Amino acid sequence: MVSEPAHSLITVERLTRHYRMGPQIVHALDDVSVTVRPGEFVAVMGPSGSGKSTFMNLLGCLDRPDSGRYWLDGQEVAGLSSDALAAVRNRSIGFVFQSFNLLPRQSALDNVMLPMVYAGVSHAQRIERALAALDAVGLLERAGHRPTQLSGGQQQRVAIARALVNDPLLLLADEPTGALDTATSLEIIGLFQRLNRRGITIVLVTHEPEVARFASRVLHFRDGRLIDDLSQDAEVAA
Ligand SMILES: Nc1ncnc2c1ncn2[C@@H]1O[C@H](COP(=O)(O)OP(=O)(O)OP(=O)(O)O)[C@@H](O)[C@H]1O
Ligand SMILES: [Mg+2]
Numbered sequence: 040m041v042s043e044p045a046h047s048l049i050t051v052e053r054l055t056r057h058y059r060m061g062p063q064i065v066h067a068l069d070d071v072s073v074t075v076r077p078g079e080f081v082a083v084m085g086p087s088g089s090g091k092s093t094f095m096n097l098l099g100c101l102d103r104p105d106s107g108r109y110w111l112d113g114q115e116v117a118g119l120s121s122d123a124l125a126a127v128r129n130r131s132i133g134f135v136f137q138s139f140n141l142l143p144r145q146s147a148l149d150n151v152m153l154p155m156v157y158a159g160v161s162h163a164q165r166i167e168r169a170l171a172a173l174d175a176v177g178l179l180e181r182a183g184h185r186p187t188q189l190s191g192g193q194q195q196r197v198a199i200a201r202a203l204v205n206d207p208l209l210l211l212a213d214e215p216t217g218a219l220d221t222a223t224s225l226e227i228i229g230l231f232q233r234l235n236r237r238g239i240t241i242v243l244v245t246h247e248p249e250v251a252r253f254a255s256r257v258l259h260f261r262d263g264r265l266i267d268d269l270s271q272d273a274e275v276a277a
Pocket of ligand 1: 060065066087088089091093
């Protein structure tokens with residue numbers, strides 16, 4: 040009987056995810072074990088198709104492994120039903136994606152309020168918390184703007200505010216700077232660092248070494264396997 044190590048936010052053990060494509064089996068994630076402590080800022084790197092997004096979707100409770108175990112903040116989640124997983128996801132995890140995924144016809148404020156619809160929070164409280172999240176990403180004065188009225192970097196800030204609004208333990212970001220120019224990427228990574236200093240744990244996928252150098256730890260994947268796990272002195276972005 041394996042028990043979950045103390046003081047870990049994430050523990051995965053021998054996590055495996057296969058896809059069957061006709062006669063072929065794709066080993067998207069193959070026997071991955073790793074622990075992340077609260078407050079870490081972890082970058083995930085590796086070539087295209089190496090399993091990074093598969094790993095993130097499992098960490099984010101968007102998908103379930105074929106085998107292996109996963110403890111999030113002390114709770115074993117790998118075997119939960121999809122309803123129970125959705126509850127864990129909504130309560131504990133914020134997501135940021137490369138393509139922002141904002142609702143185009145809604146204001147920044149409405150987009151940020153969205154995750155609270157399911158959280159049983161009053162309307163007044165929802166507005167208050169969404170404004171606080173927009174303030175935390177430096178976009179309070181843009182609360183009434185729609186995504187088309189914002190730059191790419193500003194749209195990503197709205198998406199980050201939306202990810203933060205339920206006060207998650209863990210922020211998962213899959214190539215959050217992939218659609219942004221270098222200067223804007225640096226701004227966004229600086230924002231992640233400030234949020235991390237305030238205590239939120241971050242796991243972030245990136246292709247770019249210039250982004251990964253701001254993390255305190257880098258996991259390298261290849262062919263679905265975790266091949267390297269390096270701690271480093273993170274550079275300070277801003
Ligand atoms: N739904 C799916 N069905 C079949 N195969 C899949 C599916 N999702 C992922 N794969 C396969 O699993 C492997 C890992 O994919 P994954 O998306 O995790 O890679 P990645 O490291 O995120 O790549 P990228 O850098 O291009 O985003 C790839 O070979 C991919 O084709
Ligand atoms: Mg990917």
